[in-house]
Amino acid sequence: MIRFENVHYRYPDSDHDSLCGVDLTIEEGSFVAVLGHNGSGKSTLAKHMNAILLPTEGRVLVDGMDTSDEANLLPVRRTVGMVFQNPDNQIVANVVEEDVAFAPENLGVPPAEIRERVDNALKTVGMYEHRQHAPHLLSGGQKQRVAIAGVLAMQPRIIVLDEPTAMLDPQGRKEVVATVTRLCRENGMTVVLITHHMEECIGADRLIVMSYGKIAADGTPGEVFSQVELMEQAGLDVPETTRICWDLNKAGFSLPLDSLDVETCAENLISAAH
Amino acid sequence: MLKDITLGQYFPGDTVAHRLDPRTKLILVFLYIVALFQAKGWVGYGLVLLATVVCMAVSHISPKNIFKGLKPMLFIIALTAALNIFYTQGTPIVEGWIITWEGLERAVKMMLRITLLIAGTFLLTYTTSPMALTDGLELLMNPLKKVHVPVHEITIMMSMALRFIPTLIEETDKIMSAQKARGADFENGSLIQRAKALLPILVPLFVSAFRRADELAVAMESRCYHGGEGRTRMKQLKMAARDWIALALGLLLLAAVIVLKHFGL
Numbered sequence: 001m002i003r004f005e006n007v008h009y010r011y012p013d014s015d016h017d018s019l020c021g022v023d024l025t026i027e028e029g030s031f032v033a034v035l036g037h038n039g040s041g042k043s044t045l046a047k048h049m050n051a052i053l054l055p056t057e058g059r060v061l062v063d064g065m066d067t068s069d070e071a072n073l074l075p076v077r078r079t080v081g082m083v084f085q086n087p088d089n090q091i092v093a094n095v096v097e098e099d100v101a102f103a104p105e106n107l108g109v110p111p112a113e114i115r116e117r118v119d120n121a122l123k124t125v126g127m128y129e130h131r132q133h134a135p136h137l138l139s140g141g142q143k144q145r146v147a148i149a150g151v152l153a154m155q156p157r158i159i160v161l162d163e164p165t166a167m168l169d170p171q172g173r174k175e176v177v178a179t180v181t182r183l184c185r186e187n188g189m190t191v192v193l194i195t196h197h198m199e200e201c202i203g204a205d206r207l208i209v210m211s212y213g214k215i216a217a218d219g220t221p222g223e224v225f226s227q228v229e230l231m232e233q234a235g236l237d238v239p240e241t242t243r244i245c246w247d248l249n250k251a252g253f254s255l256p257l258d259s260l261d262v263e264t265c266a267e268n269l270i271s272a273a274h
Numbered sequence: 275m276l277k278d279i280t281l282g283q284y285f286p287g288d289t290v291a292h293r294l295d296p297r298t299k300l301i302l303v304f305l306y307i308v309a310l311f312q313a314k315g316w317v318g319y320g321l322v323l324l325a326t327v328v329c330m331a332v333s334h335i336s337p338k339n340i341f342k343g344l345k346p347m348l349f350i351i352a353l354t355a356a357l358n359i360f361y362t363q364g365t366p367i368v369e370g371w372i373i374t375w376e377g378l379e380r381a382v383k384m385m386l387r388i389t390l391l392i393a394g395t396f397l398l399t400y401t402t403s404p405m406a407l408t409d410g411l412e413l414l415m416n417p418l419k420k421v422h423v424p425v426h427e428i429t430i431m432m433s434m435a436l437r438f439i440p441t442l443i444e445e446t447d448k449i450m451s452a453q454k455a456r457g458a459d460f461e462n463g464s465l466i467q468r469a470k471a472l473l474p475i476l477v478p479l480f481v482s483a484f485r486r487a488d489e490l491a492v493a494m495e496s497r498c499y500h501g502g503e504g505r506t507r508m509k510q511l512k513m514a515a516r517d518w519i520a521l522a523l524g525l526l527l528l529a530a531v532i533v534l535k536h537f538g539l
Contacts, residue, residue, distance in 0.1 A: 111510050
């Protein structure tokens with residue numbers, strides 16, 4: 001569980017707060033998506049979750065451990081794994097399995113157990129067949145899955161992904177989102193996915209919208225996307241399904257806005273037409 | 275064109291030479307180099323040459339690959355040979371000539387020495403993966419930690435550098451294409467002009483390398499990296515019987531060369 005208590009953060013050479021009083025609790029086992037446009041503070045929020053950044057005011061608690069306490073650094077980072085935007089800049093070794101072994105090696109895990117963790121992590125992300133490959137010869141989506149495996153080998157309970165799909169092609173994006181969703185649904189991990197692609201949020205349990213360093217909306221994806229005007233204010237788009245219903249409602253219909261699934265939306269449209 | 279750069283190129287294989295512990299191979303190369311510089315007479319040189327040929331045969335590395343690696347060194351080899359030919363006093367080959375029999379002999383020996391030196395080190399990098407090499411180096415240098423040599427830091431820097439060579443080459447290619455698309459000319463002009471044209475490549479490359487380093491550091495820390503203390507390794511290196519035999523053979527070669535030197539052979 002991660003808890004933010006009135007967190008403010010200002011970058012050292014900046015004249016305004018990038019986070020202005022964020023209060024937030026992320027529940028165990030949930031899939032939380034954080035959406036926001038550039039400069040909304042969503043990446044800053046993510047970097048507070050494993051003590052890469054420390055709040056200038058307020059505090060962040062990971063399983064009750066205050067991240068600003070130096071003594072908590074390793075336990076916090078072992079609990080919250082972090083995957084970054086650029087897969088090239090987070091892979092440290094020139095063989096896939098050696099890279100995945102990096103985190104457990106740092107933690108001083110016995111060699112036989114490292115082997116086991118590495119194999120399991122690679123199987124979970126579906127990269128076991130590529131374990132002997134050189135990372136620079138893999139595709140973007142594959143590299144990012146290796147990076148996820150590298151974090152999984154640390155056996156964290158929470159995994160935070162800071163725009164993991166921003167540098168990937170559509171195929172790679174699908175691979176990564178599917179892997180992340182499976183981690184939450186099948187392995188019971190808490191997943192926090194930071195993104196600016198709204199389609200990636202649809203499968204989440206909870207959607208948080210960041211705007212100007214504040215939480216602008218918080219709820220299920222259906223609830224959040226229904227607030228079309230608020231989303232537009234935050235500089236964000238809504239899914240096509242919501243957009244169609246919204247436009248039709250303006251023309252006098254009364255369609256529900258929270259059906260994000262294409263099938264359900266189509267059914268609603270058909271019944272409204274009759 | 276940049277894809278041709280090979281630093282410590284590794285040819286995967288499954289020969290005895292590949293399976294040897296990297297520590298053994300590092301020590302063997304060291305013994306080999308000492309033996310090479312101890313060799314004086316033709317018999318000594320012959321022995322080292324024989325050892326090199328045997329190693330090449332065992333590791334299935336074709337002489338072609340060794341010669342390919344020698345190419346960039348040809349100029350240095352030729353220059354050393356020329357200097358030795360012209361600057362050695364002794365009996366002239368033909369009366370009145372500057373070239374002497376002694377000079378000729380020394381030149382040939384010098385060429386042989388440099389060639390063998392390079393061939394021997396190539397055999398190491400051809401049969402050992404860079405990761406194994408840095409691992410071996412770290413373990414061999416471990417005693418130096420007692421005198422506060424940052425062994426772990428040195429080896430992790432080496433392996434990071436090796437890891438990022440392909441990434442940075444790719445990046446250089448991209449920057450060059452971008453500059454070419456805007457009319458940069460890297461192929462024509464005098465040497466100075468071409469060197470100047472490289473500047474617009476180097477600046478962005480350095481900027482991006484620093485940015486990468488920054489991100490990499492954060493990513494490493496996120497994965498609980500906190501220096502070499504209390505670190506374990508997934509792959510443990512183990513010395514097998516073949517390693518001890520190989521080391522014994524290496525010592526034997528060195529001993530033989532030193533004995534031969536005493537007899538002036």
